[in-house]
Amino acid sequence: MANTWGYGAMTNSLNDIQNAKAIIIFGANPAVNHPVGFRHLLVAKERNNAQIIVVDPRFTRTAAHADLYAQIRPGTDIAFMYGMLNIIFKNGWENKEFINDRVYGMDDIRKEAAKWTPERVSDVTGVSTQKLIQITNAYARQTPGTLLWAMGLTQHTIGSSNTRIAPILQLALGNMGVEGGGCNILRGHDNVQGATDMCCLSHTLPGYYGLSDGSWKYFAKSWGVDYNWLKGRFKAKEWMNKKGFTLARWYAGVLAGKAGEDKIHNAGTNLKALVVLGNGITSIDQQAKVKEALDNLELIVIADPFVNEAVVLTDKKDDVFLLPAASQFETSGCVTATNRSAQWRSQVIEPLYESKTDQDLMFELAKRLGFYKEFTKGMLMKENKKSFKWPEDATDEFARIIKTIGFTGWTSKRLKNHQKNWDKFDHVSLMGYGPMKGEYYGLPWPCWTETHSGSPVLYDINRSVKEGGMGFRNRFGLMHDGVDLLAGKGSAPKDSANPDGYPEITAKNIEKVLGITLSASEKKRIGKNWKVDTSNIIAQKCMERGMAPYGNAKARANVWTFPDRIPMHREPLHSPRQDLVKEYPTYKDKPNHYRVDTRYASEQDKEDWSKKFPINLITGRLVNMNGAGVETRSSKYLAKLSPEMFCDINPGLAANHDIKNGDMMWIHSPSDTKIKVKARFTYSVAEDRVFLPMHFAGYFQGEDRSAHYPKGHKPYAVGESANTVTNYGYDIVTQLPETKGGLCRIEKA
Amino acid sequence: MSSFARMKFYCDEKRCIDCDGCSVACDEAHELPVGISRRKVILLNEGIEGKEFSTSVACMHCTDAPCEQVCPVNCFYIREDGIVLHDKNICIGCGYCLYACPFGAPQFPTDGAFGTRGVMDKCTMCAGGPEPTNSDAERKLYGQNRIAEGKVPACAAMCSTKALIVGDAQSVSKIYRERVASVGHGVQSAPYGWSKAYGK
Numbered sequence: 001m002a003n004t005w006g007y008g009a010m011t012n013s014l015n016d017i018q019n020a021k022a023i024i025i026f027g028a029n030p031a032v033n034h035p036v037g038f039r040h041l042l043v044a045k046e047r048n049n050a051q052i053i054v055v056d057p058r059f060t061r062t063a064a065h066a067d068l069y070a071q072i073r074p075g076t077d078i079a080f081m082y083g084m085l086n087i088i089f090k091n092g093w094e095n096k097e098f099i100n101d102r103v104y105g106m107d108d109i110r111k112e113a114a115k116w117t118p119e120r121v122s123d124v125t126g127v128s129t130q131k132l133i134q135i136t137n138a139y140a141r142q143t144p145g146t147l148l149w150a151m152g153l154t155q156h157t158i159g160s161s162n163t164r165i166a167p168i169l170q171l172a173l174g175n176m177g178v179e180g181g182g183c184n185i186l187r188g189h190d191n192v193q194g195a196t197d198m199c200c201l202s203h204t205l206p207g208y209y210g211l212s213d214g215s216w217k218y219f220a221k222s223w224g225v226d227y228n229w230l231k232g233r234f235k236a237k238e239w240m241n242k243k244g245f246t247l248a249r250w251y252a253g254v255l256a257g258k259a260g261e262d263k264i265h266n267a268g269t270n271l272k273a274l275v276v277l278g279n280g281i282t283s284i285d286q287q288a289k290v291k292e293a294l295d296n297l298e299l300i301v302i303a304d305p306f307v308n309e310a311v312v313l314t315d316k317k318d319d320v321f322l323l324p325a326a327s328q329f330e331t332s333g334c335v336t337a338t339n340r341s342a343q344w345r346s347q348v349i350e351p352l353y354e355s356k357t358d359q360d361l362m363f364e365l366a367k368r369l370g371f372y373k374e375f376t377k378g379m380l381m382k383e384n385k386k387s388f389k390w391p392e393d394a395t396d397e398f399a400r401i402i403k404t405i406g407f408t409g410w411t412s413k414r415l416k417n418h419q420k421n422w423d424k425f426d427h428v429s430l431m432g433y434g435p436m437k438g439e440y441y442g443l444p445w446p447c448w449t450e451t452h453s454g455s456p457v458l459y460d461i462n463r464s465v466k467e468g469g470m471g472f473r474n475r476f477g478l479m480h481d482g483v484d485l486l487a488g489k490g491s492a493p494k495d496s497a498n499p500d501g502y503p504e505i506t507a508k509n510i511e512k513v514l515g516i517t518l519s520a521s522e523k524k525r526i527g528k529n530w531k532v533d534t535s536n537i538i539a540q541k542c543m544e545r546g547m548a549p550y551g552n553a554k555a556r557a558n559v560w561t562f563p564d565r566i567p568m569h570r571e572p573l574h575s576p577r578q579d580l581v582k583e584y585p586t587y588k589d590k591p592n593h594y595r596v597d598t599r600y601a602s603e604q605d606k607e608d609w610s611k612k613f614p615i616n617l618i619t620g621r622l623v624n625m626n627g628a629g630v631e632t633r634s635s636k637y638l639a640k641l642s643p644e645m646f647c648d649i650n651p652g653l654a655a656n657h658d659i660k661n662g663d664m665m666w667i668h669s670p671s672d673t674k675i676k677v678k679a680r681f682t683y684s685v686a687e688d689r690v691f692l693p694m695h696f697a698g699y700f701q702g703e704d705r706s707a708h709y710p711k712g713h714k715p716y717a718v719g720e721s722a723n724t725v726t727n728y729g730y731d732i733v734t735q736l737p738e739t740k741g742g743l744c745r746i747e748k749a
Numbered sequence: 750m751s752s753f754a755r756m757k758f759y760c761d762e763k764r765c766i767d768c769d770g771c772s773v774a775c776d777e778a779h780e781l782p783v784g785i786s787r788r789k790v791i792l793l794n795e796g797i798e799g800k801e802f803s804t805s806v807a808c809m810h811c812t813d814a815p816c817e818q819v820c821p822v823n824c825f826y827i828r829e830d831g832i833v834l835h836d837k838n839i840c841i842g843c844g845y846c847l848y849a850c851p852f853g854a855p856q857f858p859t860d861g862a863f864g865t866r867g868v869m870d871k872c873t874m875c876a877g878g879p880e881p882t883n884s885d886a887e888r889k890l891y892g893q894n895r896i897a898e899g900k901v902p903a904c905a906a907m908c909s910t911k912a913l914i915v916g917d918a919q920s921v922s923k924i925y926r927e928r929v930a931s932v933g934h935g936v937q938s939a940p941y942g943w944s945k946a947y948g949k
Binding site for chain 1: 763
């Protein structure tokens, strides 16, 4: 997404889905995972006659409300979407003007799409040609159409190609930058977007600034700390600029050096300590490896309001610390919704018993480690204060620093005002009225200045920049292979002083591009470019000229920095179709992938996995459960709805293994792990695949580990973790695990 | 509420997504024993394309309530607004009402070795029972009395897609008629204008 058009976030909003005339959903199950948001889809269906189309390996609750449903083989979304594009190009249903003015590289897509005839797509995806044609007809000929996805699209070795082909489909149809269109990625938890924006990640600084020296220096200055001091915190300077481990593969950092484990590149040392702040690591792929890693750590510190089941999984007895973290009701501050809008929350009660808020845990840790002053200094700088007020000063700190995604307008004062007046916003357009007129609810980013409205629909050139309009971001240079990357003539946002494409704004080009003259004082105060201009002169001048600080460029269908320049179908590492593996092989093994040597071809070619493991394995969520599940399994009313771990299995498949409804069954994975679960008959899965919910823990490979819960803390429901048997495999760019396209073998227990 | 209104539930099958928000809201609001399900979401034809659907069922608060007709000890009473309630101090837990009910609404405690049958429990439409309104005794026996507080019953308030609607029959049918009439007429977004943030 970010590599296609600038930002990797939901482009419209759940509310805006009401404006759609067609809705297509890949690898997402909003009726289960976003039940409240799903209402907007149902309303679009009622009032707009919008057709809902679901493409999913499983007939989900969402599919039950669809007009068209395609049961796709896991991991073949690219083939399916190329099949749609094939039909679209053949019939001339693409939006030629949009492609010409606002897209780079669509001709490369056209060439690849030509290879994906309906017959070929049908062979790869398992969807009939009639269904493919029917779906393409329904979707391409109704505009605007919105495209939704979630983990079903991202958690694959080719996830980063999946998340490019979907935007490409939308670009081809001209469905971007319009109400009722867009790529609406559904975030899975409260504040996932906020956590990503704030960079709870290992490969960038907050606000997606990356890890270059320039970024570190900008943050050092903005945090009021010495760059050399920051540098001194690292083992050697080079590690400042290197990506860290990811959540998916931290275990490799512990286990490296043991027989059969992947090599790591971590300054000559293994990981020795783990600190977990509010992450259910029992919901992580390769659970057996996670357990082994936990057992081999020197120190485990876990902060959670509930008992994080990592401590139930591990056999480590000493130096395991459970810190009682306070819940969201015991603290205050802002969170970011899936549509990039902020929501201020107030504290309901003081933290109970000896629990502490996350920030207090971190402040105490910083004090003990001796950098509390540096850690908190950024909050004092705006008004040059002696002490800070949480969380207002933290919010004002990031509003002051983060320009890349337009946080300038997110002052604590404005966000609190939105909380107070939340009833004065329209439920579909998010536009405010009365005292909130001229602002969108939650000021969806980018919110360029302290008076900006927020941007409810990204890349919308039908509204002016000050009303939240913008073109695509100029992020990938001005030219590539001799082709202009700026937007075409006349495709600037409404009321723009420059009607055409223009580059991102810097101190050097501002006068020329905006057609203005800066005063001497402005010239002195202005930052080097829009991303580091804390004087806000660039943003302010841009608003006056109706231009976006980040430029107005083309989106790119060809990402020349990626292993696959255009999305290519590649079979999962463990594919049930050995014949297709030869035709669509995976990548070469990737060394030093977030510090870990990662197997691709060597794993795929090791053997014909489909012989011993003939059944597709998919995982997903239940409506009554959340994440790793300890919180929801600890509620008796929620646990009552799914008191036991189970496996959804087609009665036809079960009968071939002599498994009856309610029987216990073993599921074996290619990694030599297994789980024992209860069979639940349903026709929602085809006969070649089984489905596992991902929320259980407390059992491990048939062993009941309930005794490991601290007394009185065992949840009402415990069971095997699906992630004990999800397969090895990681995305080539992001390293997300391949939990949605593995293989397994089943037998009656 | 008009003086002739009767309180009714309606569940729109086209909107119900089997999320169980209603049943969990009910369990939680009234702190019910785990074995009691005043409200349940029923899913039928799971996984079969074109045939799968779900709906939420509880006591339907019938006008001519069969439970009331068959009760041997006359523990039922029907409020003026049509809400069917019963007196747990009179109920003998015989289960006749369960035979009579077309919806399987009456619930009996299931704790104990042989599924001991205690006094009946059912949906009160969040209107409590014969004990003094909002008293501890009422809360203990029947759960919250939200109707007395002017609140919507917990199930419909929680419903994520607003499939489940409750209120006097006229309001319920008005909401549903509006939904049907608005089909195909486009989105209802307010035509608010723009105020000028940058002075132009």
